[in-house]
Amino acid sequence: MQTQSTSDRIIDATIELTSKKGYKAATTKAIAELAGVNEVTIFRHFGNKRGILKAVIQRFSYGPLLQKIIKEKVIWDLETDLYNFSKEYQDYLMSIKDFVLIGFKEANAFPEIDEEIANIPLFIKKELIDYLCEMKKRGKLAEVNVEATVMSLIALNFGFFISRARLGLNVTQLSTEALLTTSIGIFSRGLAP
The missing domain is CATH 1.10.357 (Tetracycline Repressor; domain 2)
Incomplete structure (x- = not known):
């Protein structure tokens, strides 16, 4: 995952967590941990969890x-x-x-x-x-x-x-x-x- 852009790592982590544990369990903290970034980085890139959701849906x-x-x-x-x-x-x-x-x-x-x-x-x-x-x-x-x-x-x-x-x-x-x-x-x- 480390060779991907930060945004891609966050999106991929969100997809993986949502697939395995559901949307509710895919908290920004859990996403940040799996993506190997600080939770603040998520907010800087996407604003909030809904911003990540929008990016995931756009990808698909x-x-x-x-x-x-x-x-x-x-x-x-x-x-x-x-x-x-x-x-x-x-x-x-x-x-x-x-x-x-x-x-x-x-x-x-x-x-x-x-x-x-x-x-x-x-x-x-x-x-x-x-x-x-x-x-x-x-x-x-x-x-x-x-x-x-x-x-x-x-x-x-x-x-x-x-x-x-x-x-x-x-x-x-x-x-x-x-x-x-x-x-x-x-x-x-x-x-x-």
């Missing part, structure tokens, strides 16, 4: 990846682009599923976790709204409520992730690719002008 946010996909991989074909967004989203969430599930478990006792986590879908919502508005300008999107459309896409993806993360293959044996090909195909046809 899908937003930067979505921005990169939109910037580099969008071909302005609705079905292809929505499939790519969704596939990357599924792959990314599955790679951090333990953290996501811990966040949900801990959020019941600590509302600040929900408040910070909400920033992730808000960011995704904004990026996808911008994408669909551009598709509408290009004449490649039917006259729809764009926000409702984006929320439906997020719900479709997050619902599948939660099902797979919590229940594995007990609900469906379909691969992620098979589910997304079908659902995004249906979804895209409904949005065609």
Whole structure:
């Protein structure tokens, strides 16, 4: 841990403590001890425990990846682009599923976790709204409520992730690719002008 920046050591210590003992047990004193820093250093870098929480959530946010996909991989074909967004989203969430599930478990006792986590879908919502508005300008999107459309896409993806993360293959044996090909195909046809 010593070769990392101080901020990274603090964030990693917070993740480790929260994973093993829960958010409540991840006190600034315990975080400082595990990170090998003075507790005052935590306050200097993050202000308080919520500041660390915000940094942890930003580290795990899908937003930067979505921005990169939109910037580099969008071909302005609705079905292809929505499939790519969704596939990357599924792959990314599955790679951090333990953290996501811990966040949900801990959020019941600590509302600040929900408040910070909400920033992730808000960011995704904004990026996808911008994408669909551009598709509408290009004449490649039917006259729809764009926000409702984006929320439906997020719900479709997050619902599948939660099902797979919590229940594995007990609900469906379909691969992620098979589910997304079908659902995004249906979804895209409904949005065609």
